[in-house]
Amino acid sequence: MSTYPPTQCGLATFTAALRRHLTAATPGSRSRVVRVLTDADAGAVATTPAVHHMFPGAVDSAARVLNRCDVVVVQHEYGIYAGQDGAEALSVLARLRVPVIVVLHTVLTSPTPGQRQVLEAVVDHADAVVTMSEAARDRLLAGYAVERPGEVVVIPHGAVPTDRTVPGTPGHEPLILTWGLLGRGKGVEWGIAALGALRDLRPRYLVAGQTHPKVLAHEGEAYRTHLREHAAKSGVANLVEFAPAYLEAKALADLVGRADVVLLPYDSSEQVTSGVLVEALAARKPVVATMFPHAVELLADGAGLLVPHRDPAAIAAALRRVLTEPGLAAGMRDRSADLGPALSWAAVAGRYRRLAENLVAEKLTARVVVTT
Numbered sequence: 001m002s003t004y005p006p007t008q009c010g011l012a013t014f015t016a017a018l019r020r021h022l023t024a025a026t027p028g029s030r031s032r033v034v035r036v037l038t039d040a041d042a043g044a045v046a047t048t049p050a051v052h053h054m055f056p057g058a059v060d061s062a063a064r065v066l067n068r069c070d071v072v073v074v075q076h077e078y079g080i081y082a083g084q085d086g087a088e089a090l091s092v093l094a095r096l097r098v099p100v101i102v103v104l105h106t107v108l109t110s111p112t113p114g115q116r117q118v119l120e121a122v123v124d125h126a127d128a129v130v131t132m133s134e135a136a137r138d139r140l141l142a143g144y145a146v147e148r149p150g151e152v153v154v155i156p157h158g159a160v161p162t163d164r165t166v167p168g169t170p171g172h173e174p175l176i177l178t179w180g181l182l183g184r185g186k187g188v189e190w191g192i193a194a195l196g197a198l199r200d201l202r203p204r205y206l207v208a209g210q211t212h213p214k215v216l217a218h219e220g221e222a223y224r225t226h227l228r229e230h231a232a233k234s235g236v237a238n239l240v241e242f243a244p245a246y247l248e249a250k251a252l253a254d255l256v257g258r259a260d261v262v263l264l265p266y267d268s269s270e271q272v273t274s275g276v277l278v279e280a281l282a283a284r285k286p287v288v289a290t291m292f293p294h295a296v297e298l299l300a301d302g303a304g305l306l307v308p309h310r311d312p313a314a315i316a317a318a319l320r321r322v323l324t325e326p327g328l329a330a331g332m333r334d335r336s337a338d339l340g341p342a343l344s345w346a347a348v349a350g351r352y353r354r355l356a357e358n359l360v361a362e363k364l365t366a367r368v369v370v371t372t
Helices: 010-025 059-066 088-093 113-125 134-143 188-201 213-219 222-233 249-258 275-282 293-298 312-324 328-343 345-371
Strands: 033-036 051-054 072-076 100-104 128-131 152-154 175-179 204-208 240-243 261-264 287-290 304-307
Touching: 010 072, 010 275, 010 345, 033 059, 051 059, 059 088, 072 088, 072 113, 088 113, 100 113, 100 345, 128 134, 128 345, 134 152, 134 293, 175 188, 175 249, 188 204, 188 222, 188 312, 204 249, 213 222, 222 240, 249 275, 261 275, 261 312, 275 287, 275 293, 275 328, 287 293, 287 312, 293 304, 304 312, 312 328, 328 345
Parallel strands: 033 051, 072 100, 100 128, 128 152, 175 204, 175 261, 204 240, 261 287, 287 304
Antiparallel strands: none
16 A cells, blocks of 8 residues: 555655565565555546555545455555545554555654654554664654564665666766755755865766655745756856656666766755665665765765765765765775665565565464464
8 A cells, every 4th residue: 555656756666666576576476556646646547457546535445455465565654645644544554454564664753743643553553564774663663652663674675786887988077966856855955055166077966856746736846946046046057957857767777877976965864764875876876965864874884975964065075085086986886786685676575575474474373373
C-alpha cells in the first residue's frame, strides 16, 4: 500500500522497484498494489489488474484486497494518506488479518502531538517495522513509544548498481549534479551561492527534476523562479542549468553517469532516508552533502564529504577538493563500490523476502498452537 506510478514521487518509485525485485526474488509469487491516490493524481488513474486504487475513504475495499495476500507491505509517509496527519492509514491497518510490514520513510525528531499519535499507532499495528537507516531506528526507539523494539529492523533503501562514469577529457567543464523533485528545503540556493568561488574551474551546476506536485499545486514554479533570480543576482547564471522534467530510470542513470560530483545541499537536519544519496553511491559518484542523518551515516567511511547546512563557503571548498585534489574522487568511488552490494535492489529485496517468510512462518505456528 503506497503511492505508485504514474504518480511521480520518490515513494511511488521506491514501491515500484521494491515490488519488481521482491517478486523476482520469490519465484512463482504474485503481487497486488493498493495505490494511494493524492490530490496530484486527479485525472491520472490508470487501471491494471494488479493495481487497486485507494480513493480517500475507501478503507474497506483496500483492506479486502490486502487481506487476500500472505504479507502486506505498507509504506508510511506523512501527507499521502487522508485524514488528520494521515490517520486514514490506521483505518486500513486495523482491518488487516495478515502479517504487516510497515516501512517508515520519515521519523521526526519533534512531531506534533497528532503526528506522534499516528506514527505510534502505525507501529503498534505492524508485525515488523523497517527503517532505512540506523539513525531512523535510533530516533524511533528513543523518541516514540514502541512496545516491541525487537520488531524494528534496518533495511537500506535500494538502488540499481551502475557505473556509467563518462571519463572527462583534460580541461573539460566539471558537472555538479543535484537531482530530485524540487521544492523549498532542497537547499539549491546554497549550491548556487557556492559557484562564485569556483569560477576558475568553469563548473556547470545542473539541477535536474520537476517541481514536486504538491509544491506545484500550492505555489507553482515560485521556488525555481527564485533560484534563477538568485543565480542572476550572484553573477553565476551562466554556470547554472535547470532540467525541469521527471527522469525515467535510464535517462537518470545516463545523467548521473556524466556527473563529476553529486551535491545534496539539503536544509533539513531531519532526513533519515535519502533515495538520491543511495542512488548516487550505487552509481559510484563522489558526494558532497550537508550533515543530515542519512548522509552522516553513509558517508562516514569516506564515500563523500560532509558540510554544514546553509554554508556556501564550505560547499565550495568541498567541491573544489573533489574536483581538484589528486586521488580523492577515485578514493570516494572505491568506498562507494564497497557499499554497493548491500544497497543493490537484489540484496534489499532478499532481506524483505526473508522478513516476510519469517512473519508468515510465525503466523502459521501461532495458528497451529491455537488449534492444538
